[in-house]
Amino acid sequence: MEMLRDLDVVRASVGTVRLTRAEGSDDWAPVMVVRFSPFNTWYEINSYWEGRFLERTERGAFAKTIAEQGSRVKVLFNHGSDPQIGDKILGLPQDLREDPDSAAGDVPLLDTSYNRDLMPGIEAGGYGSSFMFRVIQDAWNDEPGRSDHNPEGLPERTIKEVRLFEFGPVTWPANAEATTGIRSMTDDYYAHLRDRDPARVADLEQRTRAIRTPTVEQPPPGTAPDLGAAPAGPDEPVTHHSGGLTPGERRRRLYPYLMEGASR
Template identity: 35%
Template sequence: MHSNLVHRTTPLRLELRSDAVDERIIAGIAAPFDGPAEIDSYEGRFTETIRRGAFAKTIRERGDRVKLLGLHNRQTMPLGRAVLLEERSEGLYAEFRISQTQAGSEALELVRDGTLDQLSIGFRAISEVWDRTRTRRTLTEVALSEVSLVLEGAYGGAAAISGSRSADGHTLTAEQAQMRLRLLELN
């Protein structure tokens, strides 16, 4: 059990992509940089910010071994694994290959139809800076344990799935996914 493991969630910006290879990829910003989030957890209530560079060591040491889970559930099989993790100006960009399993296929369909539209990271803080009142925390290094598809996010619209691709040709941009949801709400 990871005693200091915490979770931070962000909404997805969905984009479904297709290529000639039989890959099922979900991609997006898993954690935004420099975007304060209001946190209310077992650690207390505070504002948290992740700085660029916080994921560098994880990416270097174990980037391709980071798993994609559903709802942070470690009791079931993972949905996939990272094929790309990199720090970009807006945050930690991640691409995950979704496994050809029943759970993987179900998760991919839930992302496609907008039901699962948020990402969350599970991590341990390695290096952090608190203000004097302990109401603001800045994370400068974290050990990324996993990324999960979840229902609700801590970082608002800043961390999101920007896309997905599959060999079946099913493609849906973030705008199309939002429009689809608006149409469903009207009906």
């Protein structure tokens, strides 16, 4: 099966977004501080595109991409899908780094009208954070058993290395009541991308649907899944992830490039 290298993933985080200013300065000099990936915190992914499993990032996962491509990382509002701001950058990352507990970036905001419109909401703490990346190296435990952090015994994924493309504030951050901190926004991202590049999304959807069994209920083609739907009960089938294939089999078909080279 053809590689799905264009399946990038998006995570919405409860990490903070705040503004700082030079003390005593009256000039336009706000710096937005975004903490977008808390480390070693398990969260559940329940996605039409990705399946259902627990995931966490570990410290060091962002080190290589920051060192090699940190200057190319973009800072956008709502992943560039805001109807007014679009994909205009908010600023350039001045200090993209890994703190002990989270990936973070300091972003001096450009003196623009759209940044001035965003500032009151950021200062009030009204926005969450989100980031888009591609997994380069990960480790899976397909049968972890039940535990306090994983009462259902879902497959567990530890992300060890990523390529970071973009981060920034979002209107709808993670739902803390539904997950332990971060949720997949990949479904939302591809729903917006469909408006701009429907052929690409349709092709990706066709290939993704091909590895699902027809007995598992899926959203009809051309529609985004209902991310606000109540989770299935213990006796109800889960409709937002694949059936038939084992997690390992589905992973090898979706991410064959992760199997190249070193063992994951």
